[in-house]
Amino acid sequence: MELASVCLRFRFEARVDVADAQLALENPEESQVMFDGRPVAMNLTGHFTDKAIATVALPDMVAGTHTIEIQLSFTKKTSIEWVYLLGDFGVTIEGLHGVVTAPVRTLSFGDWTLQGLPFYGGNVTYHCTAPVAGDAVQLPHFKGTAVKVCSQGQVGVIYRAPYQAEVPVKAGAAVDITVFGHRANCFGPIHLAEPGLVWLGPDSYRTKGTFFSPEFQLRPLGITSAPIVYA
Structure with missing residues (x-):
């Protein structure tokens, strides 16, 4: 039986350059990640708060608009969980969206x-x-x-x-x-x-x-x- 799949697409704005960012997600072995249209190597770097939430390294990003796409298998038992963008940066809420800003130091x-x-x-x-x-x-x-x-x-x-x-x-x-x-x-x-x-x-x-x-x-x-x- 052919499995169905679902693609999650997240578009966000960064107003500063960000290096060494990571993506935290569950079930990485069943996921394919694209950053700005390019595949992300699913080499695990650790976990975020819980061993079930793995982290993978993302490419360095420059100020501008970026897109993260995650394609994963989908069945009746699949629960789509949150994903997290991690790194040394701040976030400002503007309306319905979060904007990546400079790191908070004070x-x-x-x-x-x-x-x-x-x-x-x-x-x-x-x-x-x-x-x-x-x-x-x-x-x-x-x-x-x-x-x-x-x-x-x-x-x-x-x-x-x-x-x-x-x-x-x-x-x-x-x-x-x-x-x-x-x-x-x-x-x-x-x-x-x-x-x-x-x-x-x-x-x-x-x-x-x-x-x-x-x-x-x-x-x-x-x-x-x-x-x-x-x-």
């Missing part, structure tokens, strides 16, 4: 999904300089799973109220604050228009009607207001 206090990291699901360390001395750091507003504060060789972890780490702080000295992220914006149902639901399952990814939004429904992440140093 952040302001606020939602990092609005500062070039909309789909980033890892951790971010803010390298700060303390304006005053004290013996505790409070983060009254942050979005993430937990926070680690490193100051003067001591470490404090914040995960519940009063969201405060008892660590010594020296005026003018470094304070490193790591926000531990989550996977909602890279693996979650980002087109589900009802974010208040307390249960998510397979149907959360197959929404329609008022439960579907063509625009990305992202969850805020990051230190959303300035930390407070207490003496």
Whole structure:
């Protein structure tokens, strides 16, 4: 019996040159990948967060419009999974599309999904300089799973109220604050228009009607207001 096949085509804009990008996808042995009309060697370079999601190297790309095509076998049991473009670059959301931009090297206090990291699901360390001395750091507003504060060789972890780490702080000295992220914006149902639901399952990814939004429904992440140093 001849197997059916399906071709997925992704067109995106890059406003900067990008080297060493990778494509992450499941079932690479059943897939054929084309980048800008040229075949991509399916030599696995590793995996992305899960061993089932393999990575392959992509050619270096210059600023401009690019196309990735993935052809794979398709049966009644096939589930078409997400694919990921990985690399050292930022992303800006413009309407329904993400645009590849320069890598993010600095952040302001606020939602990092609005500062070039909309789909980033890892951790971010803010390298700060303390304006005053004290013996505790409070983060009254942050979005993430937990926070680690490193100051003067001591470490404090914040995960519940009063969201405060008892660590010594020296005026003018470094304070490193790591926000531990989550996977909602890279693996979650980002087109589900009802974010208040307390249960998510397979149907959360197959929404329609008022439960579907063509625009990305992202969850805020990051230190959303300035930390407070207490003496």
